[in-house]
Amino acid sequence: MKKSELQTPAILVDLDILDYNIKRYQYLCNLNRKQLWPMVKTHKSTEIVNMQEAAGSTGFVCGTLDECESICKLGVKNIMYAYPVASNANIQRVIELARKCHFIARIDNYDSAKILNYAAETAGVNVNYTIIIDCGLHRFGILPDRAKDFADSLREFKALVFKGISTHPGHVYSAAKPEDIQQYVDQETNAIKEAADVLRAAGYALELVSSGSTPTFLGSISDETINIFHPGNYVFNDCIQMSTNTAKESECALTVYTTVISHPSENLFICDAGAKCLGLDQGAHGNTALKGYGYVKGHPELTICGLSEEVSRFHAEGSTTLKVGDMVEIIPNHTCSTANLTSYLLGCRGDTVERLIKIDMRGNSTTKNFR
Template sequence: MDLALLETPVPVVELDIVERNLRRMQDYCDRAGIALRPHIKTHKIPSLAHRQIELGARGITCQKLGEAEVMADAGIDDILISYPIVGQGKALRLAALARRATMRVSLDNPVALATVSEAGRIGGEIGVLVEFDSGNGRTGVTSVEEVLTLARAARDTDGVRFDGLMNYPVNARTGEILRELLPRLEAEGLKPAIISGGGTPQAFRTHEMAPVTELRVGTYIYNDRMTVAAGHASWEDCAYTVHVTVISRPRPELAIVDAGSKVFSSDPMPAGTGEGHGYFPAYPQAKLAKMSEEHGMVDLSACGERPQIGERLRVIPNHVCPVSNLHDRLAFTKGGVFQGFGAIAARGRSQ
């Protein structure tokens, strides 16, 4: 099928760029002596996860049990869930996963530890990574003493094994915390086997910032407008675009495309790095200024040349991960030639 005949809106992934991105990150980790454990939250496609492992990744990272179940069903047997698991129902599902894969879970509280312990007693021992916060203000304990308390508890709890530490994103503060924390853990016989860090935008500086032993990155496989703005990638490194069609030109400075909030994420760009909800390679000054459910309102006022009704446009999303999660399938291309459709098998798995 000719790519130009695919009905829009349609997400399209160029496999040659994907391969280049995967090799670049794996090569960096190999040179730095860091194990790569890619986060599948970006692509959610088992075949791409298998390719990451073929190239040298230690295993994969998932954010939710549902993602891990899809990946385990596809034969992947080394999985970290980088999210606290809480509740009896989730304990039973985690136990089932532990029977068929090497499982690790990050956590920052004793309730989550009790859940993982229950799962481990049923399904087999599960590794625990204690998450600490380095300024992100999300999950993660906020003091060295809390890390020590949870690490001791994991050591002394049935069904779990203290495997180490986790942090997101890796930054200068991560290194400061670890320099204080590691000697105290080692003094208690709790030297971490794994120090897991994450974050695509500064991934290639990980070895400079903190002594992590494992890197969790997701967006790098596709890249997006945010990773370009952060200096991690160029536009040529963006493998994922959404193809849309101009369906209306109600005013000279306005184009309407056939994709709105059901296709694109509403994630804004960081302050000072760009406006709108996506980047148009063919019209760099165009701005996807507003969206309703099915309509994208594109501001063309800064454009010298302007697209016409019926013209197909490519859009690089601000943040590709939530956009990927909005679609059941995407089109694969290689060298710009349509190869077929791929199911986004783990999309929508929010539990």
């Protein structure tokens, strides 16, 4: 099937670009003797996990316990969950995961650690963990100079096994231009080094020192302290990555395919892909670098100036060749959101649609009795 034969809207993934992105980041990790444990939440796809493993990934970090359980069923051994757990139901899921794989929880507070330890002791299971270090995002984490004191406070929990430290420089997504990135790389690497040095000086062994984001990856991959990297968005890339030269247009694998269905005034066009395909993301953490809600490939004169649930509005600056009936591809601002809005991607090479790739790990946590 050719793209022009598709019903729209459709969410496409260029298989050649996807393969290139996966292999490129794995190559850079191998070159720098680092492990790549990609973030699954970007794609939520069993098939893409298999592609990443085949390229050399030795573990994964997940944004939901659904993702953790899904990849555990695939036989993945090293699985890290990005956030603390505190509810009884989720703690029981962690206990089961710890029985089945090399599972690593992340901890940044005494109270959730106490609850998790009690449940693990009761179940007769040990749960591995890393301490979350705050490198500037100020969402989760312990400040680097408090790492030893916090680690000491967790020593009483005999069912919890200390494995190291983790951080996430997510505040890099407030960067508005390429030259802004280095300051976030510095914050990431300095924070993780300070915490690691403090802990090692106190006698702690750090098996895992993990960090990562797609924008900081190239700047921090040669860091001497970090041994595991967790980029996620790199598999698809998007307008956010383009805004900081983290990726070029030719490295953006995921697009929304849409048809122009109306031309109500001279400079206004309407297409049949709206917020339910593109999402409403205009940049995280105060980013003001993005213009509109995505980039229309081949039409730099167009700005996606507004979204309804099912349609988008394009505004043309000056002349344009666009007309009703044209089919165009949009690079979303944030591909993680777009992938989460569909049950499958259409895998393409050039103009040929080759296969369907299921997004089979999305959705909220479900109660076992209702599965």
